Structure formats: structure tokens, C-alpha cells
Amino acid sequence: MIKKQLIALALTGMSVMSSTVQAEEFLDNRWYVAPFGSYVLPDGNRGVNDGWAAGLGVGKILNEHFNVELRGFYQQHSGFEKLNNGAVTEGNHWNMAGGTADLQYYLFRDKLSPYAVLGVGAMENWMKGIDNGVSIIGEAGVGATYEVLDNLLLRSDIRYRYTNDMNATLHSGTNQHNDMVVNVGVVIPFGEKAKPVAKVEEPKQVDCSTLDDDHDGVNNCVDKCPNTMAGSKVSPDGCPISVELRGVQFKVDSAVLTENAKHILDGVAQDLIAASLGKDIEVQGHTSSEGSNAHNMKLSQRRSQSVVNYLKAHGVKDKLIAKGYGETQLKISPDKTEAQRAVNRRVELHWFEN
Numbered sequence: 139m140i141k142k143q144l145i146a147l148a149l150t151g152m153s154v155m156s157s158t159v160q161a162e163e164f165l166d167n168r169w170y171v172a173p174f175g176s177y178v179l180p181d182g183n184r185g186v187n188d189g190w191a192a193g194l195g196v197g198k199i200l201n202e203h204f205n206v207e208l209r210g211f212y213q214q215h216s217g218f219e220k221l222n223n224g225a226v227t228e229g230n231h232w233n234m235a236g237g238t239a240d241l242q243y244y245l246f247r248d249k250l251s252p253y254a255v256l257g258v259g260a261m262e263n264w265m266k267g268i269d270n271g272v273s274i275i276g277e278a279g280v281g282a283t284y285e286v287l288d289n290l291l292l293r294s295d296i297r298y299r300y301t302n303d304m305n306a307t308l309h310s311g312t313n314q315h316n317d318m319v320v321n322v323g324v325v326i327p328f329g330e331k332a333k334p335v336a337k338v339e340e341p342k343q344v345d346c347s348t349l350d351d352d353h354d355g356v357n358n359c360v361d362k363c364p365n366t367m368a369g370s371k372v373s374p375d376g377c378p379i380s381v382e383l384r385g386v387q388f389k390v391d392s393a394v395l396t397e398n399a400k401h402i403l404d405g406v407a408q409d410l411i412a413a414s415l416g417k418d419i420e421v422q423g424h425t426s427s428e429g430s431n432a433h434n435m436k437l438s439q440r441r442s443q444s445v446v447n448y449l450k451a452h453g454v455k456d457k458l459i460a461k462g463y464g465e466t467q468l469k470i471s472p473d474k475t476e477a478q479r480a481v482n483r484r485v486e487l488h489w490f491e492n
Contacts, residue, residue, distance in 0.1 A: 164202040164247045165332035171196055172293065174323025178213055181316045186232050189215035191319075195240070199327070205242040209257070211235070236261025238277060252282045255295060263303070273303045283325060291325040352376075367409040377415065383485045386445065391429075393440035395448060403445065406487075407452040418457040418490040421446050426479035427465045427472065438462030445485050 172195035179188050193211030200206060215232040238259030245252045257277040264271075281295020296318070303313040346358040354366040354376055361376030370381040383406060386399045395403070410419075423442030425434040439462030446458040470478040 165334060166199050166247070166327070167201070168327040168329050168331070169196070169198050170325050170327040172207065172209075172323055172325045174209075174211075174293070174321050176211065176213065176322075177320045178215070179318040179320075180215065183312055183315060186215040189213050189232075191234075195323075197240075197242075197325075202247055203244050205240075205244070205253075207240040207242065208237065209240060209259075210237040232263065234261050234263050236273070236275065238275065240277075249285045250282060251285075252280070253295075254278075254280050255297065257297075261301065271303055273301045275302075276300045277319070279319075281321070288331040289327055291327075292323075293325050294320075294322045296320050354378075363413065363415060365409070365413045367406070367413065378413075378487075378489050380486055380488045383445070383487065386485045387483065388441055388444070391437070393437070393444040395444060400448065403448050404452065407449050407454050410449065410454045410456060414455075415489070416456065418459060420459045420461050420488040420490065421449075422486040422488060423460070423462045424467055424469075424482060424484050424486070425465050426482040427468060428479065431464055431466075435462055435464035435466075438464045442485065 174193055174195065176191035176193065177188065178191055180186055191211050191213030193209055195207045195209040197205050197207030212233070212235045214234070236259055238257035240255055240257040242253045242255045245254075255278070257275075259275050259277075261273045261275050262271070263273060277297045277299045279295050279297030281293065284292045286292060297320075299317040299319050301315040301317065303315070349358040350356065350361070351358060352361070352364055352366045353368065354361070354370060354372045356372060356374070356376035358364065360374075363372070363375070363377035366372055366376060366378050367381050369384070370378040372378055383402065385402045387396050388394055388399065389396060421442045423438035423440075423445070425438045425441075427434075429437075439460065442462050443460040446460045449458060465482070468482045469484070470481050473479040473482050
């Protein structure tokens with residue numbers, strides 16, 4: 139009954155491994171010691187009871203998948219032994235001491251890490267009143283470690299052990315045996331565990347067709363003029379065609395800029411310098427229909443020139459051409475109210491294609 143319970147416990151623990159997620163990076167390469175206890179279930183040919191064992195392993199973590207380990211153990215069985223001559227020795231203890239060289243393969247390394255193991259070695263057998271015998275052993279099994287701390291892991295595995303006794307006097311007419319061994323112990327690595335280096339995430343690639351940084355209605359993929367002044371009418375490739383300088387007004391019947399107009403033109407100058415298109419710009423002056431046509435033509439010319447002078451004085455390098463249109467291009471006609479006339483009094487920038 140105890141055999142079934144131990145095997146079931148080991149297999150249950152290993153079944154949990156399938157739900158474990160692999161760690162992103164593995165940097166551990168430490169040495170370790172691994173004390174363990176074992177419950178040995180011999181095959182029926184030995185004629186002895188189940189036995190207990192204890193041992194110690196010394197190992198090295200090679201990389202993400204492999205450990206190598208040298209293990210030594212001592213185990214004892216009680217019961218009886220049928221000798222080759224037919225005699226039976228009862229109540230004796232059958233003692234065994236040996237060791238293996240193991241290679242462990244880890245499927246992945248994480249808090250819970252499953253592995254498979256292969257081992258080869260030798261074992262010496264002795265019983266009171268009987269000559270010693272040496273056995274060659276091979277082991278294969280599966281197990282798992284569970285990391286409690288950086289320097290402490292719980293470990294358990296279940297192994298099939300093949301034994302070939304070079305001296306068969308201790309056995310019932312055969313020198314080959316097939317035993318089961320259940321191991322439980324701890325792994326104690328030496329030194330500090332290496333920590334993964336934080337990965338710097340690369341900037342995500344953004345689809346330029348979804349962006350319009352200057353809000354001119356033309357996406358960044360095709361916008362050849364990415365710093366278009368706000369409010370501009372633009373061509374299909376995003377370059378400015380014209381813009382009305384809203385709020386740029388003058389004192390009554392003069393070309394003297396108001397203080398608010400100067401503040402607006404400061405921003406216009408910065409925008410033109412930032413855009414740096416290198417195209418000629420016509421600065422158009424427009425008036426309302428008050429006064430004579432000739433007077434309005436001259437007034438609009440002086441006003442457009444006043445804007446040109448102000449922009450040049452504030453660092454604009456583009457070629458600026460002053461042009462007065464008087465009342466020839468009214469936006470509202472006729473302009474009978476002051477509100478309508480205010481709309482017609484305006485300054486516009488028009489870009490020429492080079």
C-alpha cells in the first residue's frame with residue numbers, strides 16, 4: 139500500500155508542472171549541494187523488505203536545461219535473503235552503499251521546474267556473514283524542483299534503477315534487478331543568484347496614416363509640410379496655399395497695427411520660421427467698401443506693407459510681397475453693417491509655387 143501512495147504522490151507533484159510558465163531569461167550557473175532521503179522498493183527477486191536510504195549530491199548548474207551531479211548514498215533493507223545453497227538468513231540487515239554520476243535535463247526553469255534524469259554508477263552490497271558484492275547500477279527518472287528561496291529548493295524525483303550484480307551470492311539465482319526509488323530532498327546553491335537584466339522595450343511602430351501632427355487634414359505619411367500654420371488651406375500633399383490672419387487689425391483709416399495685431403503677428407512669424415518652406419508669400423491687404431476705391435486700394439497696399447515690415451523685423455526669411463486689393467475681393471457684399479465690414483477688412487497670406 140505504501141508503494142502505491144509514494145508513487146502517486148510523486149506523479150501528482152510532477153503533473154502540476156504543465157501549468158507552470160517558463161521564465162523569460164535564465165542566468166544561473168551556481169554549484170550546489172543536495173542532501174536527500176530515499177524510499178527504495180526492491181523487485182520481488184531480492185526477497186527483502188522495502189528500505190530507506192540517505193545521501194548527498196554535489197552538482198553544477200550548466201545552463202537553462204542541464205545540471206550535472208555526483209551523488210553518494212547509503213541504504214538498508216531488513217528481512218531475509220535466500221542464498222544460492224538454499225539456506226535462509228532471517229532478521230539480517232542488507233546494507234548497500236554507492237554513488238552515481240547524474241545528468242539532469244530541465245524542460246524549463248521557473249519557480250517549479252520539471253526535469254528528467256539519467257545516472258550511472260556502482261553500489262557495494264554486504265550482509266552479516268556473507269561476502270560483499272559490487273553492483274553496476276543505472277538510473278532513469280523524472281522529477282521537479284520548487285524554489286522556496288534563491289538559495290533553497292525542494293526537490294523530489296522517482297527513478298527506475300537497474301542493478302547488475304557482479305557477485306550473485308547475495309541473490310536468488312539472478313544478478314539483474316529492477317528497483318524503484320523515490321527521492322525527496324533539498325538543493326542548496328552557493329552564492330547569489332544572478333538576476334535577469336531588464337529588457338528595454340523598443341518603441342512601438344505607429345502607423346503614420348493615423349497621425350496628423352499639424353492638424354491640417356493631411357496624414358503624416360503624405361504631408362510634405364509637417365509644420366503648417368493653424369487655419370491654413372492646404373494642398374493634397376499638406377503644404378499651405380493660403381491663410382487668413384484673423385485678428386490682425388489696424389487703427390482707423392491707417393496702416394498702424396494695433397497691439398493685439400502685433401501679438402498675433404509674433405506667433406505668425408514663429409510659425410513661418412518653423413515651417414521654413416522657402417516659398418514666396420504674397421501678403422494681401424483687403425478693405426471694406428467704405429471710402430473711394432482708389433483710397434481703399436492705397437490703404438490696403440500700405441497695410442499689407444506694414445505686415446511685411448513687421449514679419450521681416452521679427453526674423454522671417456521667406457520672400458514677402460506686399461499686395462493691396464482694396465475692396466475688389468469682398469467676402470461679404472454689400473457690407474452694410476459694421477460686422478460685415480469688419481469681415482472684409484483682413485490680411486491674408488498666399489504661397490506661390492516655386
